[in-house]
Amino acid sequence: MSLRFYDTSARQVREFVPLREGTASLYLCGATVQAPPHIGHIRSGVNFDILRRWLTHLGYEVTFCRNVTDIDDKIIRVAAEEGVPWWQVSERNQRAFTQAYETLGCLPPTVEPRATGHVPEMIDLMRRLTDAGHAYAAGDGSGDVYFDVRSYPPYGGLSNQRLDQVMESEDTDPGRGKRDPRDFALWKGAKPGEPSWDTPWGRGRPGWHLECSAMATKYLGPSFDIHGGGLDLVFPHHENELAQSRAAGDGFAQYWLHNGLLAVGGEKMSKSLGNSLLIPQMVRKVRPVELRYYLGQVHYRSVIDYSDAALREAATAYQRIEGFLTRTAEVLGEVLPAADVPAEFASALNDDLGVSQALAVVHGHVREGNTALAAGGKEQAAEIAGELRTMLGVLGLDPLSEQWATGEHGLREVVDALVAVALEQRQAARGRKDYAAADAIRDQLAEAGIVVEDTPQGPRWDLRRG
DSSP states (O other), X not given: OOOEEEETXXXXXXXXXXXXXXXXXXXXXXXXXSSOOBHHHHHHHHHHHHHHHHHHHTTOEEEEEEOBBOOOHHHHHHHHHHTSOHHHHHHHHHHXXXXXHHHTTOOOOSBOOBGGGOHHHHHHHHHHHHHTTSEEEOTTSSOOEEEOGGGOTTTTTTTTOOGGGOOOOOXXXXXXXXXXXXXEEEEEEOOXXXXXXXXXXXXXXXXXXXXHHHHHHHHHOSEEEEEEEEGGGIIIIIHHHHHHHHHTTOOEEEEEEEEOOEEETTEEOOTTTTOOOXXXXXXXXXXXXXXXXXXXXXXXXXXEEEOXXXXXXXXXXXXXXXXXXXXXXXXXXXXXXXXXXXXXHXXXXXXXXXXXXXXXXXXXXXXXXXXXXXXXXHHHHHHHHHHHHHHHHHHTOOTTSHHHHTOGGGOHHXXXXXXXXXXXXXXXXXXXXXXXXXXXXXXXXXXXXXXEEEETTEEEEEEOOX
16 A cells, blocks of 8 residues: 555545655644643654654655744743743743653654744745735834735635635734734734844744744745644644745645644643643653653544543553563564564555554564464564564664663663662572562562562563553
8 A cells, every 4th residue: 555644735635645756855843832842742743753754664765844933922921921031931941842852752853943043034935925915014114014815815725714714813913004804924023022033024023824934945845745733733823834835936735734632631731721741740650652652552633632541551552562572582682673564564554644553463463472482482473573673663662772772861771780789689588598588679679660570581670650
């Protein structure tokens, strides 16, 4: 089966045909960094990291651009509330996002541009739009520049709306020179105490939609393959991106992929609802790789309704995979990844990135592998384990990879050494038949979240979190 995606703009599944053979260009709307990330933000990162890994596995040379919105009304508001410069808010939260992506095993983007570093490209795009009659400067001298939605008849096509259904744009103050309440701001005129940049229309700062069009086309070209983001961005953000880019003469994105949202108790996760689950909090409940499994296991277009019970179930499911590969490595020594994935795994991912079906193939291999190990079929177990490693590599979940085998932020080696000392003491106690002391050491390790399992090859331990 050829690779196919559900394209939001076409409202159907389409075969992926890249603009340039052998390459894939991908733009993902990244963070607006007014606050640290919750797992709803990072779900998008995990979903598109799996897409990027699968494209790479298929042989595409992938250019992945994920932007950072580092100037925004919300950022300015937080800075004012805290009495700090706006850039300080942006910088600390961008670092938090970067750490969260890394913690959950997301590969770094090819390029990660910031909005404030691309004002010249935004000015150029506004000039093209005003010259073509699709944008205008406010007549009140405020410095605002607006996109004229009536000048672009296809407006509303991405979100499947007619222009008479479109609500008034909320991206600027009322009474600042709009010709139509549905027109949206490309550029916001300067206000006292706010950051601003020079333009031919006056000082000001970027509109949210303008920056993504400018950055996407700078790094991926006037036309590129895939534009991704959360489902909540379809309107107005992506609709406005598409309109201004096409109105300026750019082909822009050929496919639009949107991941479903993450809810808590049926409500969209957001800071305003007080139900945000931040990454540092979550990785105290489960290991980062288990959290990645949880966020990536559901089809990317489906809604996840978070619960602690579902998170624990996901962690247990991952531990079954990890347990088989660990046992196989202990019996056979090194387990090398296979050259390719099984056909049914490839078919699942080629069908609109069907990760849940792909994981069914993974767990089927685990069951077969455990049976083979129990029967002494080392050669069969090795073959199964190799295919498993390749499949899990595509999903970013391989427990034997350097990324996860070294543990969280390089601390696993330290923990390994400390636990090894405790286990040596336990073995020495058992050797002298001091079983009370041996049990006490095991109990102390268990209290620290370290579970010890005695095997024919010696004691094996793992870190468990409840």
